[in-house]
Amino acid sequence: MDDMLIKIRLVLKAEIILLRLQLRRTVQQAAFYIAAALLAVLAVGMLNIALYQCLAPRLGNASAALMVAIVDIMLAATSVVAAGRLHLGPEVDAARALREGAMANLAEEAEHVKTQIAEIQDDVKRIRTAVTGLMSFGSFNLASFSHWVPVLLRFLLRRKDS
Secondary structure, three states: OHHHHHHHHHHHHHHHHHHHHHHHHHHHHHHHHHHHHHHHHHHHHHHHHHHHHHHOOOOHHHHHHHHHHHHHHHHHHHHHHHHHOOOOOOHHHHHHHHHHHHHHHHHHHHHHHHHHHHHHHHHHHHHHHHHHHHHOOOOOOHHHHOOHHHHHHHHHHHHHHO
16 A cells, blocks of 8 residues: 555656646746747837838938847747747656556556455455354354355465565
8 A cells, every 4th residue: 555655646746747847838938928029019119110210301210220120020039939949858758757657557556456355345255155154054064164264265365465
């Protein structure tokens, strides 16, 4: 039973690791998206200035403002692309493999416990049969004791294994 608890803890730790990795990626993506949004706001501001200055008497400042706006738009697009390419990293595969292995072990343990419960149910049925056989009149013979022998042997063998 302690082995099962250790495996459950292992699965929980793997899930926490995966959650932290995903949270880290989400925070990094959010930072890139915020930078892209700020650059887009700057670009819109510069485009407004450039449009104004282009409509005003033609000066050299308008062309410079337009170039800055184009550069800001390109930087915003680069930030969005970089945010979209972020991955969880190589440790995510190890954490997933750990989780899958622990889940497989837990499934085996559950199957083993299920088998033990079925054996206990069979033992209880045999004990009930043996007790009812002993309690009925006229059935006190060697055959009635044969019901108890497998139950006692299994009980003694389990005690030695524990």
